[in-house]
Amino acid sequence: MNLLIQMAWRNIWRSPWRSGVVIGAMALGVWAGIFMMGMAQGVNRARTAAALDDYVGHAQICDSTFLENQDVQALLAEPPRWTAALEADPRVESWSERMVVTAVLQAGAASSPVQVLAVNPRREASVFRAPRTLVEGRFSDEGLTLGEKLATQLGVGLGDRVVLTFQDVRGDVHSSLFLISGVYDGVSNLVEGVQVYAPLAALAPEVLGDTTQSGPALAAHQIHIRVRNLDSLDAVVADLKAGTGPGSASIRTWREISPDLGYADEVLAQSLLLFMAVILFAMAFGILNTMLMAILERTRELGMLMAVGMTRRKVFRLVVWETLLLSFAGMPAGLLLGHLTIAVTSRTGITLEGYDQGLEEFGLQSTIYPASVPEYYLPIALLVALLGLLSSLYPARKALKLNPIESMRVL
Amino acid sequence: MSAATHPLLRVDRVVKTYESTAGPVHAVQSLSFDLERGAFAALVGPSGCGKTTLLNAIGGLDRVTSGQIWIDGTEITALNDRDTIEFRLHRIGFVFQAYNLVPVLNAWENVAFVLELQGVGMKARRDRAYELLAAVGLTGKELQRPSQLSGGQQQRVAVARALASRPSLILADEPTANLDSKSTETLLDIMHELNRQEGTTFLFSTHDQRVIDRAEQLFRLDDGKLVASN
Numbered sequence: 001m002n003l004l005i006q007m008a009w010r011n012i013w014r015s016p017w018r019s020g021v022v023i024g025a026m027a028l029g030v031w032a033g034i035f036m037m038g039m040a041q042g043v044n045r046a047r048t049a050a051a052l053d054d055y056v057g058h059a060q061i062c063d064s065t066f067l068e069n070q071d072v073q074a075l076l077a078e079p080p081r082w083t084a085a086l087e088a089d090p091r092v093e094s095w096s097e098r099m100v101v102t103a104v105l106q107a108g109a110a111s112s113p114v115q116v117l118a119v120n121p122r123r124e125a126s127v128f129r130a131p132r133t134l135v136e137g138r139f140s141d142e143g144l145t146l147g148e149k150l151a152t153q154l155g156v157g158l159g160d161r162v163v164l165t166f167q168d169v170r171g172d173v174h175s176s177l178f179l180i181s182g183v184y185d186g187v188s189n190l191v192e193g194v195q196v197y198a199p200l201a202a203l204a205p206e207v208l209g210d211t212t213q214s215g216p217a218l219a220a221h222q223i224h225i226r227v228r229n230l231d232s233l234d235a236v237v238a239d240l241k242a243g244t245g246p247g248s249a250s251i252r253t254w255r256e257i258s259p260d261l262g263y264a265d266e267v268l269a270q271s272l273l274l275f276m277a278v279i280l281f282a283m284a285f286g287i288l289n290t291m292l293m294a295i296l297e298r299t300r301e302l303g304m305l306m307a308v309g310m311t312r313r314k315v316f317r318l319v320v321w322e323t324l325l326l327s328f329a330g331m332p333a334g335l336l337l338g339h340l341t342i343a344v345t346s347r348t349g350i351t352l353e354g355y356d357q358g359l360e361e362f363g364l365q366s367t368i369y370p371a372s373v374p375e376y377y378l379p380i381a382l383l384v385a386l387l388g389l390l391s392s393l394y395p396a397r398k399a400l401k402l403n404p405i406e407s408m409r410v411l
Numbered sequence: 412m413s414a415a416t417h418p419l420l421r422v423d424r425v426v427k428t429y430e431s432t433a434g435p436v437h438a439v440q441s442l443s444f445d446l447e448r449g450a451f452a453a454l455v456g457p458s459g460c461g462k463t464t465l466l467n468a469i470g471g472l473d474r475v476t477s478g479q480i481w482i483d484g485t486e487i488t489a490l491n492d493r494d495t496i497e498f499r500l501h502r503i504g505f506v507f508q509a510y511n512l513v514p515v516l517n518a519w520e521n522v523a524f525v526l527e528l529q530g531v532g533m534k535a536r537r538d539r540a541y542e543l544l545a546a547v548g549l550t551g552k553e554l555q556r557p558s559q560l561s562g563g564q565q566q567r568v569a570v571a572r573a574l575a576s577r578p579s580l581i582l583a584d585e586p587t588a589n590l591d592s593k594s595t596e597t598l599l600d601i602m603h604e605l606n607r608q609e610g611t612t613f614l615f616s617t618h619d620q621r622v623i624d625r626a627e628q629l630f631r632l633d634d635g636k637l638v639a640s641n
Binding site for chain 1: 467470472473493496497499500501505507511513514515516520523524525527528529572
């Protein structure tokens with residue numbers, strides 16, 4: 001090994017306590033950063049998973065015009081063509097067709113605009129945790145399931161009769177009488193106040209304006225897909241597009257359906273690195289201070305090195321190496337500790353007592369499962385190197401300016 | 412100046428003046444002398460007479476105010492900083508009063524350090540270091556760090572380091588000041604032997620009578636001036 005690097009490494013251990021404190025602080029900082037990243041990543045993944053389970057789904061097929069205006073006429077062409085392909089694909093866990101209708105829900109004198117999701121309850125429940133939490137009744141073919149907020153607003157409850165008024169695909173207005181069979185506690189107040197589940201079998205003929213037809217999957221605006229393994233989603237979607245030919249249909253993954261979830265991943269990644277950079281930046285001052293003290297203490301020795309023929313450039317490099325090694329010494333321990341902590345807590349989970357309600361608002365449970373973040377290890381190492389290098393510049397410059405004779409006079 | 416026909420060291424009308432708050436300090440005043448190759452010489456005189464200042468100037472550690480210093484045909488006073496360091500690395504060895512070994516390097520690494528700076532390969536510098544440590548009587552101490560050696564042993568390592576690059580001239584600034592009598596005698600014996608065997612030129616700055624007694628050539632300084640030489 002280069003003698004300069006050997007000297008730099010040994011110099012670090014001339015003050016074991018002082019260097020130990022800096023190295024320990026670096027290890028602690030990296031550990032804390034990694035663990036916080038794991039926590040944040042765990043929360044984000046749980047939030048994304050909750051969103052996918054609750055209302056986004058893994059993928060969706062709909063007519064491309066439906067994306068533009070959500071018009072009741074924008075029906076998906078030939079739903080059975082798609083459902084047959086989905087049934088045949090072993091990577092697909094389940095699917096659920098939906099009709100989405102804008103309507104007015106009337107209960108006595110009270111009324112409210114609603115978005116009706118006409119679904120097959122059994123299939124809907126196989127794709128979504130929907131409706132998320134039933135407060136009363138059942139999610140079934142027997143009637144409407146509406147949010148707690150909407151029920152309170154309209155002053156209705158289980159077994160009450162309500163009238164749903166909407167326009168069918170031919171532009172005719174229909175009014176249908178339904179019983180309230182369930183009340184749910186939704187993802188948010190907004191959803192609870194607007195979204196109503198209706199039985200597809202009962203509503204589809206009305207929407208199509210042809211009450212003589214019946215049966216599932218005759219018509220749908222959307223088909224939602226759940227895959228067994230999210231990693232296979234892109235391949236499943238690609239195969240669907242290739243196998244059936246999209247026609248006027250649009251097949252989108254959750255990232256396209258809800259780009260905000262994807263953005264959250266990216267924003268989180270950047271925020272976490274920024275967070276880590278702030279921790280390391282604070283550490284850099286400690287390293288800089290330690291190195292300045294070391295240079296001050298070794299002024300005489302550095303003067304001697306120059307006197308016997310060490311160039312200023314080599315003195316500069318010696319100090320830079322020393323600072324870099326000091327910066328790097330604690331990093332592996334911090335990474336390892338962080339990795340192990342996440343490995344353990346990702347199994348056991350960390351329960352945040354007292355935050356249950358707040359977390360539930362975001363569709364999260366009070367137990368957080370940190371996620372391992374190996375993709376951050378290299379950026380962290382580069383950050384440590386960069387900050388080590390930056391914090392070495394001032395002490396190295398100080399060393400560079402030493403005069404051999406004056407330095408050797410220092411006692 | 413040709414190396415073959417001229418002295419190893421020529422100090423020609425060297426002046427070194429420091430500026431201080433009390434006014435200029437004339438540390439060396441128009442001082443001239445020659446030193447032949449293979450000499451074992453000493454700059455002597457009371458404290459503050461300019462010995463160390465002159466030694467530093469000869470070693471290129473300090474700039475002269477005026478005058479010239481030639482070593483082995485090279486005018487060191489005309490070299491720029493980079494060339495001075497390069498010249499020092501290859502042609503001058505230093506022995507300091509306070510040993511000035513690198514504490515984190517063991518004995519052989521301290522000796523080999525100068526060779527490492529010269530870019531000499533690992534095996535060659537290890538062999539040379541072990542050979543020199545044997546020459547100064549430190550066989551078996553190669554892996555000891557300075558803190559594990561006595562003062563006399565440390566100074567012998569410093570001498571070995573000074574000799575490592577086979578310099579033309581070794582400058583030794585009060586090398587015995589921190590040593591007891593026995594260590595001083597041992598060190599002087601070693602240096603004298605190396606001087607005789609390898610023909611290395613030694614120039615001491617000292618006021619130690621034991622060194623003065625062993626020196627073959629003396630330059631007596633007083634108040635920055637050369638007052639006598641023999």
